[in-house]
Amino acid sequence: MSVTTIAISGCGAVTHHYYLPVLEARRDRLNIVGFHDPDTARAGAMAARFSGSAAVDTMDALLALKPDLVIIASPPAAHADQTISALRQSAHVLCEKPMALTLADATAMAEVADAQDRLLAIGMVRRHFPCSRIVERLIGGGWLGALRSVSVFEGGAFHWPIGDQRYFTREVSGGGVLADVGVHVLDLLSHWLGPAELVTYEDDAMGGVEANARLTLRYGEAGGVIRLSRDWDRPNLIDLRFAQGSVQWRAEDMAAVTLFLDGDAGQLRITDETANGITFPDCIGLQLDAIIDHLAGKPARIVRAANALPVVALIERAYRERGPMEMPWLAPVGVAAHG
Amino acid sequence: MARHRVAVIGANGFIGNRIVEMLHLGGDHEVCPIVRRASGLALASRFALDGRVADARDEQATAMALQGCDIVVHALSGDRATILGTLDPVYRAAEKAGCRRLIYLSTAVVHGQAPDAGTDETSPLSRKQAVDYNVSKVMAERRLSVLRKRGKVELVVLRPGIVYGPRSQWIGGLADDMLAGMAYLVDGGSGMFNGIYVDNLVDAITRCLDGADTDGQTFLLGEEATPSWHEVYHRLALAMGRDIADIPQLSFEERRPTLKDRLDALRLSPAVKSVTRSMPRRLQDGLGAFWAAASGSKSAPPSGPRPTLEMALLHRSPHVPSWEKARRVLGYSPPVAPDEAWRRTIAWLAFAGYPVVGAQDA
Numbered sequence: 001m002s003v004t005t006i007a008i009s010g011c012g013a014v015t016h017h018y019y020l021p022v023l024e025a026r027r028d029r030l031n032i033v034g035f036h037d038p039d040t041a042r043a044g045a046m047a048a049r050f051s052g053s054a055a056v057d058t059m060d061a062l063l064a065l066k067p068d069l070v071i072i073a074s075p076p077a078a079h080a081d082q083t084i085s086a087l088r089q090s091a092h093v094l095c096e097k098p099m100a101l102t103l104a105d106a107t108a109m110a111e112v113a114d115a116q117d118r119l120l121a122i123g124m125v126r127r128h129f130p131c132s133r134i135v136e137r138l139i140g141g142g143w144l145g146a147l148r149s150v151s152v153f154e155g156g157a158f159h160w161p162i163g164d165q166r167y168f169t170r171e172v173s174g175g176g177v178l179a180d181v182g183v184h185v186l187d188l189l190s191h192w193l194g195p196a197e198l199v200t201y202e203d204d205a206m207g208g209v210e211a212n213a214r215l216t217l218r219y220g221e222a223g224g225v226i227r228l229s230r231d232w233d234r235p236n237l238i239d240l241r242f243a244q245g246s247v248q249w250r251a252e253d254m255a256a257v258t259l260f261l262d263g264d265a266g267q268l269r270i271t272d273e274t275a276n277g278i279t280f281p282d283c284i285g286l287q288l289d290a291i292i293d294h295l296a297g298k299p300a301r302i303v304r305a306a307n308a309l310p311v312v313a314l315i316e317r318a319y320r321e322r323g324p325m326e327m328p329w330l331a332p333v334g335v336a337a338h339g
Numbered sequence: 340m341a342r343h344r345v346a347v348i349g350a351n352g353f354i355g356n357r358i359v360e361m362l363h364l365g366g367d368h369e370v371c372p373i374v375r376r377a378s379g380l381a382l383a384s385r386f387a388l389d390g391r392v393a394d395a396r397d398e399q400a401t402a403m404a405l406q407g408c409d410i411v412v413h414a415l416s417g418d419r420a421t422i423l424g425t426l427d428p429v430y431r432a433a434e435k436a437g438c439r440r441l442i443y444l445s446t447a448v449v450h451g452q453a454p455d456a457g458t459d460e461t462s463p464l465s466r467k468q469a470v471d472y473n474v475s476k477v478m479a480e481r482r483l484s485v486l487r488k489r490g491k492v493e494l495v496v497l498r499p500g501i502v503y504g505p506r507s508q509w510i511g512g513l514a515d516d517m518l519a520g521m522a523y524l525v526d527g528g529s530g531m532f533n534g535i536y537v538d539n540l541v542d543a544i545t546r547c548l549d550g551a552d553t554d555g556q557t558f559l560l561g562e563e564a565t566p567s568w569h570e571v572y573h574r575l576a577l578a579m580g581r582d583i584a585d586i587p588q589l590s591f592e593e594r595r596p597t598l599k600d601r602l603d604a605l606r607l608s609p610a611v612k613s614v615t616r617s618m619p620r621r622l623q624d625g626l627g628a629f630w631a632a633a634s635g636s637k638s639a640p641p642s643g644p645r646p647t648l649e650m651a652l653l654h655r656s657p658h659v660p661s662w663e664k665a666r667r668v669l670g671y672s673p674p675v676a677p678d679e680a681w682r683r684t685i686a687w688l689a690f691a692g693y694p695v696v697g698a699q700d701a
Contacts, residue, residue: 208384209385211382227692231506329505332541
């Protein structure tokens, strides 16, 4: 089928900063039929940018507009219910990450998609970064030999323009930095390297949600350390070491990676010259285009629900088995930091 | 000691965050973090706390945020507009909300980066200082004194030295500079480091929560040990496997500052770097372009370290102010000794991903 009508649930920062410019750039071939948000003023402001678009305050009203594709960009706690509602009304769905707060919810979403024969795609936008494809080709080519180790340090002070502080609750967001940035990092790694096995998980939550997290993982024979932070700016770096060399990627550089070859071969910066200056919303656009192409029967790279389930499972297990991060400076003298 | 409900304005900053952590984990008081934007609650939300969002320049919003609190700690930093623009709204909001006391975090550099021997709280303050931050804080203290005379909310002003510890720009920023080859010492860094470990500052703050005799008082705060700047740099360099000998020793000639000098001094001051670090990366990039344009250079700020007046004064300072009044009146005696303070600070550096010798990966 060809997708011509799109509706969006959730009119927060993701929609404002990412989806609006993408949809506005495609207004000649897509019909944006409606925006849903409990804050009708916010929905109204977005709908006003698209001729004939409606602003509604219930999911039922949104689905009554009969969109071909619904983009779920609401708070994570609403993803499962809204996705299932849309699928049952025969809409295809692009659901933002994290897919759901629990593996049970995510599995139910995938099952409904199958039962309804609808597409449920998950917004793993980093797979559409040009550098992601470069890494994929480097690894897939087999030139680097066996994987030896994985090291990731990603994060910085948190600046995302959230609506209110409920974002920082397990009930709304499923967790902290692991449920947020961690989803992207773990998805990319599993896409490049195959499934991961959790060894340990630690974070700094003390009754709330974590701002720092540390996972140790195994990718086959290779060990991995993933450090995530909403706390302090450090170079955001993914470092994959192989028997014959290593690949490094800095998260802020969407178009290039650096390849280090063992011996005297030096280092190579590999850039997708066609993608210079590419932005995050551009990649959101690539993701949307891929879904539309897929639904039109064209070959396209999409992340189906089934592809996203292992990361949901991994994160759920991590939270279940969490231990406290060691922070010897934290507690006042004589007070234990972790209750 | 009575149990208090303490509002921390600027809870997302380095000191504000540590006040929240220590008061909450200590369990003796309730703490209410207040930030300008909801995103600023990322660290405070590690705890199950009643975090609130209010712009401290907005009296009405701040009064709402202060509801139920009896103590307010003003821990906001920033440029002159921020420093001065939040005083009246916060004081009046505290009155409206029925708060009993405001504890204002000023700074020892109201006496200058290189104070005279024998400087204490009785030493006169001057607005004729070359470093704008110092002048802003002098003006802030004077304004608060006026507000206290006219208002009901008690006031305690604290003047800590250089506050260091986990998440301090003086530590993380210096580590960044060392890694980037931008660290330097002026004239060998033989001047005295007037440091105070952040936990020691929070200890002093808790000593100001009660006591009628402290209303209207000002306290300088420091530590027993006053190492040289060279020793401080050496500790940090050693922790990261660097050789202190590789850090350039620069001279600094005081002259009438040009516009470019003033902009560079502002850009490179730890207070501004601390605020810049808390900005989104795009804004940081934009600010970098602004500095370049405003200072007349065609590209980014110059490469290689360039000493600023502020750092030159600090690195040469032969004296530190006396904090005997805090010892006498507050009973303040730094609970965390320097070696332990540095052990904790370096543990944090490793945690934050700096290349600390002997630390586990990330």
